[in-house]
Amino acid sequence: MTATDDTLTLPPVPTPGAARPATLEAEGISAWFGDHKVLDRVSLTMPAQRVTALIGPSGCGKSTFLRILNRMHELVGSAALAGRVLLDGQDIYDRGRRITHARRQIGMVFQKPNPFPAMSIHDNVLAGLKLNGTRASRAERDGLVEECLTKAGLWKEVRDRLRQPGGALSGGQQQRLCIARSLAVRPRVLLMDEPCSALDPTSTRRIEQTIAELSDEVTIVIVTHNMQQAQRVSHQCAFFLAEQGTPGLIVEHGPTDVMFGSPSDQRTADYVNGRFG
Template identity: 45%
Template sequence: MNSIEVQDLNLWYGDFQALKSVSCAFAEKNITAIIGPSGCGKSTMLRVFNRMNDLIEGVRVSGRIVIEGRNILEPGTDLVWLRKNVGMVFQRPNPFPLSVYENIAFGEKIHSSGTGGKGRLDQVVEESLRSVLLWDELKDKLHKPALGLSLEQKQRLCIARLIAVKPQVLLMDEPCSTLDPQATARIEELMRELKREYSIVIVTHNMQQAARVSDDTGFMLLGELVEFTRTQEIFTAPKDKRTEEYITGRYG
């Protein structure tokens, strides 16, 4: 099963074409890495998956992106539904200026029917923190401000905040670029845990990270998806010369 199917996706920022006829399928409960030099379109593609580019003026998109059987590019797509199902983790962790507890309860309050009350919320908070391995660290600090946490804790909290609303897909845009190597390793470990339940798409500049954590890898260049295949294959025997040049550091 695929979590996301992309068919002939094109995207323009005004006259500039940032994505050129991209087609690929993201496998369910897999980690897929998208790599490529700055400006290749990888973050753009990630943002299309939960329609964040809608906010940018002059953006035009064509093609199809099928998630849960729906083409999410169709007008009238329920964006609240979409963003609940497809959550995004950013480069800089961005918790709300609220308590740890409120950060996680926030989504549940918006998306749930409001049944279950406080007991239900407590349960969601605990489960979400446990699944990002933060519960033991933070269970006595649930009402402390989230902005006081370490960078790594903040990033885990942001992931927990997404998990709280039970998405299908987690999009991660350079999730470790502000973290030190140990914290990076722990987030990568968490990603491996999370892929049992979720499909993950990660955009990264760190090729070793892509090689370590992902099952599939796509290489993008100038808006084109040059190669998309099993990670092992792309890093040991890429088919396209441009992929080879990029991952061996000959490009540019």
């Protein structure tokens, strides 16, 4: 960013192919809530410009793992972890790295849409910039709002009512607004925790289209219980499982077509074919 008088000039919003999506690597991640161990030595590479789907039954640690990837796990008072999370080779948990820096580069979209309900659509998109203390001219702000809403597949639906409250949108539109808000701070990785679980089929299809369109410019990691969705949107899958009270771990991971077509572990085959979970 460059300063002109009292205004900070934003760098250009990335265009497809010009962004710098990052490879994210988890190395030997174990996690606890108090004395309860929920993940055991989980390692996974999530390549740049790819969609990685985390699949597995409820309670096997997928969402905990996702929150570890942008340092949200440590917000829980009883939480602890071991291992490393590398963003292009740099550990986001290193003492010298600020938590805010990690979260700017690794955004999160939650299961339930969470726009600021009384804030306008326009201001919702810019909320992350305000929290980071970034100022911009009105023209820059307006251009950023249009760019991010377009990338989230929402611009045509809301361009004539940008000053209306974000809480007045439908559930699917609110989720896409949250995606636009995440994109406004220009993350290199976007984490999604069951982003379609509360949406109707039409809204789900639009979110999936948005994921496909974004994958060239931001690395995406998505938790989903919908096996058809995992097949549609992801390039690779990781199957998590926690058996008989043991901590969650990754049974196997690999290209999506292999995981669904010819997995190496019978437990994976049973899960993706609906025999349990």
